[in-house]
Amino acid sequence: MTQVVVQAEDFDVNAELLALRNASRQVGAIASFVGLVRDINEGDQVATMELEHYPGMTEKSIEKIVDEAYQRWQVLGAKVIHRVGKLEPSDQIVFVAVSSMHRGDAFAACEFIMDYLKTQAPFWKREATPEGDRWVEQRDTDHQAAQRWHKS
């Protein structure tokens, strides 16, 4: 059971976790991550953020990442929600949850999906700061995080 959703609307973390819980009686662990809009980036105040994406490719690229997680770990279910459009500090941007029989697989697969999503899924953030609007730059640390998972 995998679902990838890109939407402007907010999401309900409890409802998502409940759905993963109820999907199978084999589930012994669910690991989840929620990403939020910060009010400060690169030292500047962020008033709002606008998220753009590439409809079609976004969903396909995340599905590919989740499929790889299924191959690497014992995954029973996974859900990824990513919001687009205008967001404000403290708003939820992204949700990743993985269910498994045991916590090790759930933790690893959840972190793997998030690290790859950051470097591969076609989303772009634009922030409004007191100095004007700007496109957010990609971080080297995000690439390093994704590289940890590369197979030698």
Add this chain to the structure above:
Amino acid sequence: MIKVLFFASIREQLGTDSLSIEFNERWDTVEAFTQFLAAERGGQWAEVLLADNIIKAVNQEVAEGCTVIGDGDEIAFFPPVTGG
């Protein structure tokens, strides 16, 4: 026809989000097509499309310069991604 899409800062710099171009067999690869578009449009287009960190996708999958293209393909140009 080839459908060409531009996203985020690339879209802003070029002032357009998409183009439709009649396919020409001389553009056998992503690199050849990019060179054609840069040369045909010149100026800002050449600068933006030939930048080192631009990412290209063919039919919604990230492509290399040597990726083969054909009639009906969708080619996208975008900057490094910043989601999550």
